[in-house]
Amino acid sequence: MARGELMKKLLASYGRDEEFRAVAEQIITEEEQKNNKVLARSLRKTLDNSARSATPKALAPLIPFPDAANDFIERIEPEHTKNDIVLTNTNLRIFAGLIREFRRAEDIRRHGLPVRSKLLFCGPPGCGKTLCAEVFSRELGLPLFIVKLDRLISSYLGETATNIRKIFEFARKQPCVLFFDEFDALARSRDDVNEHSELRRVVNSILIFIDRIRPKGFLVAATNLDHSLDPAIWRRFDEIIWFGKPDRLMVEKYLRVKFKNVEVAFDPVAQAVLLEGFSYAEIERVCLSAIKTAVLERRRQVREADFRLAVRDEIRRRSGSARLSPML
Missing domain, CATH: 3.40.50.300 (P-loop containing nucleotide triphosphate hydrolases)
Incomplete structure (x- = not known):
């Protein structure tokens, strides 16, 4: 395809990621065929870096609120x-x-x-x-x-x-x-x-x-x-x-997410068994409560005891009962 046509196609596809990348790949391939290998490598590196670093942007300006x-x-x-x-x-x-x-x-x-x-x-x-x-x-x-x-x-x-x-x-x-x-x-x-x-x-x-x-x-x-x-x-x-309540594997994945930047003295994933039947909102409350306990006691690490106490509180909150599982 002629260079001018490729450039027109590239501009026309702006904002549609897959089309834009396909046309860019065509341009890079053309440069490789012309033996412009340095330029082709540079273009490919730029294309790959932009794909990895791309962040969502508003596709249209906000109209004034009527x-x-x-x-x-x-x-x-x-x-x-x-x-x-x-x-x-x-x-x-x-x-x-x-x-x-x-x-x-x-x-x-x-x-x-x-x-x-x-x-x-x-x-x-x-x-x-x-x-x-x-x-x-x-x-x-x-x-x-x-x-x-x-x-x-x-x-x-x-x-x-x-x-x-x-x-x-x-x-x-x-x-x-x-x-x-x-x-x-x-x-x-x-x-x-x-x-x-x-x-x-x-x-x-x-x-x-x-x-x-x-x-x-x-x-x-x-x-x-x-x-x-x-x-x-x-x-x-x-x-x-x-949307439903998470199963064991989803609970484990969620616990990894919630504690990924938190210093812990126990394995949070191993506690997933305690959260069977909990919703994501309830699990998040448990995690935040355990972390806050460590902060309030001026400790760097969250302990298993903090986590289990948070689970007990969540069970009390949802059931209105003081009777708790012997596992806790």
């Missing part, structure tokens, strides 16, 4: 990275696919295919749904906005559907991850006899809005009460992702 949506949306700066979360192999595969689709969206649409952009996270509390939304937005390089449901629903019931429309309109214009936590508060089953008729109309509005929206980023809804959702909600989402 007054209409400002009361109901809050921007959150992601603090966690993919190294702070442990996911099942299935969920890792799904998220990798979603990120790849997003980056190759134009190619997919050119073939007349839809890009998945509406996600439903389901699972018990403390199992990583909110954290995953944060890490997902960081990996995509998109800003994260949290919907403030208390403000949304506490307004006059007759205005709730109008307020939801404002939020969806914002997501249509702004490339972002728009996160609805406790989504069941908005999309509760219309068959529930205890629900107010106005809330049924809100569900009808939600169904219409989700159907029609083609977000520039992602719409993510999360619920701990998947059984409470209206049956018609499920098919409106492009992907449903299930």
Whole structure:
């Protein structure tokens, strides 16, 4: 391919990592064929270094907050990275696919295919749904906005559907991850006899809005009460992702993450057996409590006794009982 055409193709692929790298590889190969080996090596080294050091960046500037949506949306700066979360192999595969689709969206649409952009996270509390939304937005390089449901629903019931429309309109214009936590508060089953008729109309509005929206980023809804959702909600989402409590191997991996920069006098991974049935939020509390005990006692190392005491406290907290396992 002529050099000019290659350079045009390179510039056109900017922002789509895989295409950009493929064209860059073509240019490097061409230089190698011309026996410009020093230049080819230099280009390849630069390309490899940029791939390793690349950090996610916002793909579009933030539009000014419209007054209409400002009361109901809050921007959150992601603090966690993919190294702070442990996911099942299935969920890792799904998220990798979603990120790849997003980056190759134009190619997919050119073939007349839809890009998945509406996600439903389901699972018990403390199992990583909110954290995953944060890490997902960081990996995509998109800003994260949290919907403030208390403000949304506490307004006059007759205005709730109008307020939801404002939020969806914002997501249509702004490339972002728009996160609805406790989504069941908005999309509760219309068959529930205890629900107010106005809330049924809100569900009808939600169904219409989700159907029609083609977000520039992602719409993510999360619920701990998947059984409470209206049956018609499920098919409106492009992907449903299930979060559960971690198994032994996932607990061990999580403990390695939490204690990787902490000096310890015991093997945290060996304590995984004590955390069977715990959620990630509970395990994190145990780890932080054990570390704080060492800090408060002015010790450099966290001891096994600190960890086991933290486990005892977590069991007491979750069960309201003083009776503890003899293992502790």
